Amino acid sequence: MAKQREAMTSEVVTDKLNHIYRRLLDNYGIQQWWPADNPFQVMVGAILTQSATWLNVEKAIANLKAAQVLTPSALRKLSLAELSALIHPCGYYNAKARKLKAFAGWLEECCADNLEKLFVLDTDCLRQQLLAVYGIGPETADSIILYAAGKPVFVIDTYTRRISDRIGLVPKSNSYAAYQSLFMDSLPADTELFNEYHALLVCLGKDVCRPRPLCRLCCLGDICRFNEIN
DNA sequence: GGCCAGGACACCA
DNA sequence: TGGTGTCATGGC
Numbered sequence A: 001m002a003k004q005r006e007a008m009t010s011e012v013v014t015d016k017l018n019h020i021y022r023r024l025l026d027n028y029g030i031q032q033w034w035p036a037d038n039p040f041q042v043m044v045g046a047i048l049t050q051s052a053t054w055l056n057v058e059k060a061i062a063n064l065k066a067a068q069v070l071t072p073s074a075l076r077k078l079s080l081a082e083l084s085a086l087i088h089p090c091g092y093y094n095a096k097a098r099k100l101k102a103f104a105g106w107l108e109e110c111c112a113d114n115l116e117k118l119f120v121l122d123t124d125c126l127r128q129q130l131l132a133v134y135g136i137g138p139e140t141a142d143s144i145i146l147y148a149a150g151k152p153v154f155v156i157d158t159y160t161r162r163i164s165d166r167i168g169l170v171p172k173s174n175s176y177a178a179y180q181s182l183f184m185d186s187l188p189a190d191t192e193l194f195n196e197y198h199a200l201l202v203c204l205g206k207d208v209c210r211p212r213p214l215c216r217l218c219c220l221g222d223i224c225r226f227n228e229i230n
Numbered sequence B: 001g002g003c004c005a006g007g008a009c010a011c012c013a
Numbered sequence C: 001t002g003g004t005g006t007c008a009t010g011g012c
Helices: A002-028 A039-048 A054-066 A072-077 A080-086 A093-111 A115-119 A123-131 A138-148 A158-166 A176-184 A191-207 A225-229
Strands: none
Touching (some): A039 A054, A039 A115, A054 A080, A080 A093, A093 A115, A123 A138, A138 A191, A158 A191
16 A cells, blocks of 8 residues: 555656646757766866856856866866966855866876766766765766766756745655655656756746745746745 | 855864 | 855846
């Protein structure tokens, strides 16, 4: 009986997630993320976007490009002060400079800057290695795995949590892993689907899903609890 | 002037 | 294990 209830619950979640995906796709269209020229830029962007708006990250990346230092070896050669100055627009520049240096150093150690070698690792192994690098937490690691390595993991960010709460998808706990299980246990492990789904959730989040007092009506209609309240 | 944005880490109880 | 402070700029 318990198993049956669990299965039904999972089906309901799957239906809900599929329904939401179609609504988001209809409303925002295909996103084709991540906005970057190559996998290394995806990885740098994933670190720089920590608690920052993408607009400011773009400025920092433009500075790195203009200085011709958007490679692992060039980042290693820069001093912390030089790197901090270049990424200044995206905030937390001292902390993020340390993170980028740690990341570039790790790339040399683990794969001699050869990302192809890195990406042949299985997902769990790659994730463990990334999480061991200073400055790379669950979300940044999963962004790298999904958008740079092209492996199917679901990225959980602030918007995903907020939207899950809005539509009544409540995980077993408030942890990153619990939210991730909510999506990964109910959707097929499909890189393209996870890529688009997360990108669309961010679109919706940027569009309407501010902290509750500022929440606005969204395209999810009656699926969204706050729309009912509003 | 205050709030918020595609987190992670260190520290503490 | 979970809560809190810190890191910081730029747009609205």
